[in-house]
Amino acid sequence: MLFMLYSALTGLTLSSIFIVYTAASIASTFVVTAGMFGAMSLYGYTTKRDLSGFGNMLFMALIGIVLASLVNFWLKSEALMWAVTYIGVIVFVGLTAYDTQKLKNMGEQIDTRDTSNLRKYSILGALTLYLDFINLFLMLLRIFGNRR
Template identity: 65%
Template sequence: MNQYPSMQRSAAKPEVVNAFMRGVYGWMSAGLGLTALVAFAVTQSQTLLQMFFTVDPATGAVGMSSMVFVLFIAELGIVFYLSARISTMAPGTATGLFMLYSGLNGLTLTPILLAYTAESVASTFIITAGMFGTMSIYGMVTKKDLTSWGSLLFMGLIGIVIAMVVNFFLQSSAMAFAISVIGVIIFLGLTAYDTQKLKTMGETVPEGDTAAIRRGTILGALTLYLDFINLFIMLLRLLGNRE
């Protein structure tokens, strides 16, 4: 999303665009780091697990609780609020909300991570980083205009959400496999598409306006963070070894 439509794309120097993208990747990495830290802390603490989740005393299986659903709603609220109000929000507020979202996501991802072995979680993370990095670089350097991908990827994303809701009731392993495969393709495409869109934002950001640049980097970090996390979850369902 271009937050600065009145600026000409040619206004920004290459070094300004590069600095903008470094800020995006830097904040995205900080968000992922906080997510990993919170998830690790919760998985290692029975007290925290019992505080936020239902834990079967016999098997130790971790399930969702009403509090987690409240946190899910809070996460969605943060994402929508950030996306809608980022252009007028104080940079510190935007940064704080993004980091809050990242921390909450580490908490709500805990049951998914506990369902798989630590080794498969780690290996899937590395694979995700490699695939994400490759597609993000493609989005940065390609001369092809990826704008036409947007509507197709959005329709695919809506289709995945609908299919996941349907499969919640059907519990079909074949359908779950298909959703994960298609999800990987869609989020790889979104990574390239969003990266190119953010590069365009970096070309139109008002040079010297530190507040606007920070808001833009936070919005970009949130966008790529969501692509990375969803790609990781889809790959984990395909490649992960369950406990």
């Protein structure tokens, strides 16, 4: 229920992108995002390489992105905005692969008879990947989006 509420609120918030960007650039950026997300999710699901070592680094980079974005709210530096954007793409691409592998590993360890825990992990996993996709989309939209 909370996930659906969050998704609805995010949908309302994200609807403002249709005011700022052209529909064609939103659509093309969505396709690029879906391709990148799908490729990295597939990589995270199928790779034999253990990606868990990247988790702390990606999380710290995510905190850095948030802090730099907050600082840039007052500085209004275009250079910092672009640095955050390109670093953000790298971070969310990495998080997509990492989170997919983490969810796969969790899924292999969960007792499927415990439907309460299974449901909680499913919702948490969906929210995690949803946030990866949305944030990757927004970062790519800054790069490829044509403003009105």
